[in-house]
Amino acid sequence: MRSTLSLPFQYLRAFILIYACLYAGNGVSALLPLAIPGSILGMLILFTLLSTQILPYKWVKPGCSVLIRYMALLFVPIGVGVMNYYDQLRTQFGPLVVSCAVSTLIVLLVVAYSSHFVHRERNVIGKPEDEQ
Numbered sequence: 001m002r003s004t005l006s007l008p009f010q011y012l013r014a015f016i017l018i019y020a021c022l023y024a025g026n027g028v029s030a031l032l033p034l035a036i037p038g039s040i041l042g043m044l045i046l047f048t049l050l051s052t053q054i055l056p057y058k059w060v061k062p063g064c065s066v067l068i069r070y071m072a073l074l075f076v077p078i079g080v081g082v083m084n085y086y087d088q089l090r091t092q093f094g095p096l097v098v099s100c101a102v103s104t105l106i107v108l109l110v111v112a113y114s115s116h117f118v119h120r121e122r123n124v125i126g127k128p129e130d131e132q
Contacts, residue, residue, distance in 0.1 A: 007062075014063025017055065021046040 025042025049055035067074075082089070089096070 010059075010062045011066070014060045017060050018046065018063050018067075021049070 022039060022042040024045050025040070026038030028041050028045075029036055029038035046055075046060070050057055050060070
């Protein structure tokens with residue numbers, strides 16, 4: 001009997017914690033003068049709680065697994081909503097494609113140079129130059 005009640009409790013706990021972080025992010029977003037969405041701040045709060053191990057990952061794992069499993073289904077309303085603006089997207093197709101291509105190129109270059117900088121060969125302190 002205990003295991004049959006344990007699984008629903010784990011899912012309930014996971015969803016309560018995820019939604020608590022979402023609502024905390026929405027609250028912080030309403031207080032800040034910045035235009036950062038509350039859902040993004042909620043994810044940052046959840047990330048901070050998980051990375052500092054204040055919140056054990058086992059508590060949110062069941063809920064996250066369900067959300068990830070059905071993630072493609074969650075994008076359907078967004079795709080349908082975008083189709084309401086089809087005429088505007090069609091008239092602005094050129095600038096959208098150019099801005100996406102330019103921003104993608106900039107991101108690729110920044111990541112490439114950052115990775116090259118982080119993973120470069122470094123001198124070992126205390127070792128003579130000829131041994132390196």
